[in-house]
Amino acid sequence: MEAYPNNAPITIQPTIPASQTIIQVNQVTGTPMMPRGPPREWTTDVCACCDDMTICLCTIFVPCYPCMLAADMNESCCVPMCIPNAGISMRAVVRSRHNISGNLMNDCVAMSCCGFCATCQLAREVQMIKSGRAIP
Numbered sequence: 204m205e206a207y208p209n210n211a212p213i214t215i216q217p218t219i220p221a222s223q224t225i226i227q228v229n230q231v232t233g234t235p236m237m238p239r240g241p242p243r244e245w246t247t248d249v250c251a252c253c254d255d256m257t258i259c260l261c262t263i264f265v266p267c268y269p270c271m272l273a274a275d276m277n278e279s280c281c282v283p284m285c286i287p288n289a290g291i292s293m294r295a296v297v298r299s300r301h302n303i304s305g306n307l308m309n310d311c312v313a314m315s316c317c318g319f320c321a322t323c324q325l326a327r328e329v330q331m332i333k334s335g336r337a338i339p
Contacts, residue, residue: 242304245328246337249313252323258330262322269293269322275329290314294325301332 252259261268269283273293283289294310297303313321331337 240302242302243338245303245305245324246331247324247327249317249320249324251327252320255323255327255330258323258326259319262319262326268326272322272326272329275326275333288314290318290322290325294321297325297328301328301338303328 247254269289270280273282273289274280276293276297278293278296279285282293286292288311291307291310291314294305294314295307298305298310310321313324328337
């Protein structure tokens with residue numbers, strides 16, 4: 204054995220035979236979490252409130268209508284009561300789930316400038332998606 208300058212002996216640690224671990228990753232392909240392809244437009248226009256007078260009148264005169272709309276979106280019916288400006292969030296959720304073009308600023312402007320019209324549009328879209336008349 205050789206010695207270092209301070210005369211300490213060099214020792215070699217014994218090696219332990221290592222076992223190999225094989226990790227196999229199985230990728231499951233299925234329905235993508237987000238829709239693919241180019242974004243589509245809203246099925247109806249913001250100002251098309253008179254296309255469905257029931258939704259229009261309910262949005263204006265039934266205070267709990269946003270709660271029913273949230274439930275139709277498979278969200279908690281408490282969302283409109285617990286989240287400030289919930290309409291903006293609800294529009295963003297529908298847009299992202301159903302690949303509808305737009306952005307958060309558009310949702311904010313629509314809900315701030317004409318909340319009843321934007322809520323009517325959202326309700327019509329949810330109704331059309333649920334009935335199969337709009338692309339889900």
